[in-house]
Amino acid sequence: EAEVAQSPRYKITEKSQAVAFWCDPISGHATLYWYRQILGQGPELLVQFQDESVVDDSQLPKDRFSAERLKGVDSTLKIQPAELGDSAMYLCASSPQAGGGSIRLINEQFFGPGTRLTVL
Amino acid sequence: GENVEQHPSTLSVQEGDSAVIKCTYSDSASNYFPWYKQELGKRPQLIIDIRSNVGEKKDQRIAVTLNKTAKHFSLHITETQPEDSAVYFCASTGANSKLTFGKGITLSVRP
Numbered sequence: 001e002a003e004v005a006q007s008p009r010y011k012i013t014e015k016s017q018a019v020a021f022w023c024d025p026i027s028g029h030a031t032l033y034w035y036r037q038i039l040g041q042g043p044e045l046l047v048q049f050q051d052e053s054v055v056d057d058s059q060l061p062k063d064r065f066s067a068e069r070l071k072g073v074d075s076t077l078k079i080q081p082a083e084l085g086d087s088a089m090y091l092c093a094s095s096p097q098a099g100g101g102s103i104r105l106i107n108e109q110f111f112g113p114g115t116r117l118t119v120l
Numbered sequence: 121g122e123n124v125e126q127h128p129s130t131l132s133v134q135e136g137d138s139a140v141i142k143c144t145y146s147d148s149a150s151n152y153f154p155w156y157k158q159e160l161g162k163r164p165q166l167i168i169d170i171r172s173n174v175g176e177k178k179d180q181r182i183a184v185t186l187n188k189t190a191k192h193f194s195l196h197i198t199e200t201q202p203e204d205s206a207v208y209f210c211a212s213t214g215a216n217s218k219l220t221f222g223k224g225i226t227l228s229v230r231p
Contacts, residue, residue: 004163042124042209042221043164056218091163108154109219111163 002026004112006092012118018080021115025074025094033109034067034077035091043091049075082119089114122147122214126222133200134230141195141225143210150212153186153193158224159206167208168195200229 005024013019025032030051035043046065048056052072060067064083069075079086093109123146133139145153154169170177170184170193177184183196193212197204205228211221 040223042211042223044221045218048218108166108169111156111165113163 004092004094004110006112006115008115009113010116012120013082014120015084016081018078019082019117021077021090023075023092023112026110029094029096031095032069032075033093034075035093037089037091084119087117087119089116122150122212122220124210124212124220124222126210126225128225129223130226132228132230135200135202137200139197139200139227141208142192143194143222144192145212146191147214148191150214152213153184154211155184155195156209156211157206158209164209202229202231205229
């Protein structure tokens with residue numbers, strides 16, 4: 001069964017350093033999401049891509065976070081500079097193209113294993 | 121934006137008993153309600169979902185009910201087993217079609 005891949009699985013960095021996370025969605029999935037999950041909380045959407053285009057980055061701290069999906073397949077999320085409060089699990093998810101011509105027809109999101117970031 | 125709340129935050133049941141986890145949402149335009157199970161250190165996995173055009177959906181020991189008038193939906197697990205122990209997240213879409221997750225509930229099934 002196809003799965004969403006993420007790397008690295010764990011990352012420890014010092015504050016003010018730059019970090020980058022990579023995600024490879026399930027083949028053929030047009031929609032890709034990056035979530036941040038703080039310990040004891042539910043996932044919170046950071047950015048959503050439809051193919052190579054950003055459709056929602058309203059919760060992305062754009063002063064330090066950036067995300068790209070240049071060819072509409074895999075994606076990279078970057079933090080520069082990292083802060084102590086960025087310590088969290090970063091989850092990537094993908095879903096098939098919404099069907100029936102309805103932008104509000106949401107399909108199941110498949111999550112990757114996540115990257116656990118610790119900022120010291 | 122959408123606000124999703126889960127109650128209670130922890131739940132402990134005896135093996136074989138039923139467990140019910142409730143969620144409320146705020147946006148009446150929400151139309152998709154998934155439940156995810158997350159075991160310690162693992163990825164969230166969809167266990168069941170329901171769309172706003174139905175009131176109940178069942179899959180073996182798991183069922184979800186939706187009350188659109190009251191804006192709440194519930195996860196029902198029957199004949200609980202120790203491997204059901206995990207964190208369960210509910211989520212819903214708002215008018216912007218974005219999934220908003222609850223804070224999660226930790227279910228413990230006592231052998």
